[in-house]
Amino acid sequence: MQGSRSQKKKKRSKGPVVLLVLLVLLVICFAVGSRVYKNKMEYYRNFNEAFDPNSDAEIDFVVPSGSGTQKIANMLESDGLIADATTFRMKSRLCGYDGTWQAGSFKLSPSMTTEEIVEKLQNAMAETVRFTIPEGYTVKQIGEKLAKDGLIDSPEDFYEACEGEFVYEFLDGVEAQYEDPTGTVSAQANRLEGYLFPSTYEVYTDATPKEIAGTMLRQFDKVYSELVSKYPESDALKNYSMQEIVTIASLIERETRVDADRPLVASVIYNRLNKKMKLQLDCTIQYALGEVKERVLYSDLEIDSPYNTYKIDGIPAAPIASPGKASIEAAINPENTKYIYYVLKPDGSGAHNFAETDAQFQKYKQEYLNSL
Secondary structure: OHHHHHHHHHHHHHHHHHHHHHHHHHHHHHHHHHHHHHHHHHHHHHHOOOOOOOOOOOEEEEEOOOOOHHHHHHHHHHOOOOOOHHHHHHHHHHHOOOOOOOOEEEEEOOOOOHHHHHHHHHOOOOOEEEEEOOOOOOHHHHHHHHHHOOOOOOHHHHHHHHOOOOOOHHHOOOOOOOOOOOOOOOHHHHOOOOOOOOOEEEEEOOOOHHHHHHHHHHHHHHHHHHHHHHOOOOHHHHHOOHHHHHHHHHHHHHHOOOHHHHHHHHHHHHHHHHOOOOOOOHHHHHHHHOOOOOOOOHHHHHOOOOOOOOOOOOOOOOOOOOOOHHHHHHHHOOOOOOOOEEEEOOOOOOOEEEEOOHHHHHHHHHHHHHOO
8 A cells, every 4th residue: 555655646746857858858949940030030131131232333234035943043143143052942832933044144243232233133124225316317426326235236327227118108108219318328218208207115125226216216106196186277297298308307307505595496498488588597408418517608508418408499208317306396397486596596595586678687697607
């Protein structure tokens, strides 16, 4: 009997010990769990840090077709875009990124967080490039600028592309007439003079010269159509063809530097046309010469050219440059004035004085000449 009581006592004494052990184990597990959680959170924080937040470098990162996470991670580390390829692979597996990478070319930087890099690599997009064509550029100048900006291999590639067919209704009545006065651009390519709309564009880096030309023509079609709809009662639209309107707009573009002058210069052109006066615009002489001169000489006025408005009646047979929206709008909706002359103001602002009579014109002309 005594032995039985002793055994029961021993069994009862083990209870608190087991409880204590379990409690200790729980504390240890909690501590370990907390540490693991802390380490995990630290891991995620470190993972998303940029490798070099202050870097302004831009790296062309190419992911070949069929590349897996391990290869991509190693490439990223090798290019200095992430700190550790192993960490990247672990993150990819935990977050289910494996198999979501896309092949392609990407612009990446060490200043990007890893999450930003991940997002980029999951959303492959064709790289684009922006370029700007200023108002008043010719087909020749546009080709030269595109080549200079690295969008095409040579200006000649653009001129050749401009010789092709473009399916735009407004081009139906536009025929090849003259090559550009320098002999650089063929008549077939030069038929687009005035219709390659000057603006800022964004195109794919692999865009062909013809695609670039098509983009500019499409923008012209959009802008011109909007302006025609804006002025349905325009006398200019009733009395002149689209080609003539664009030609007049190109003259306005090359004759003016101040937007406020454009509708006034347009009125002078129309007033002189209505009076059967020669336009006598220096910008047409410069185009005929194939160069922009600081001052047009009297000897230059004798050049035999279909663009020489000191000799021909009316407007040239084709535009001499690409007019911007403001110049096209002025050609469609000119100011209603009696002006038939204009002369640069002597203050160097680029603005003009406008005159109704020859006496006023001579006065303004002398003021300008005295300022030279």
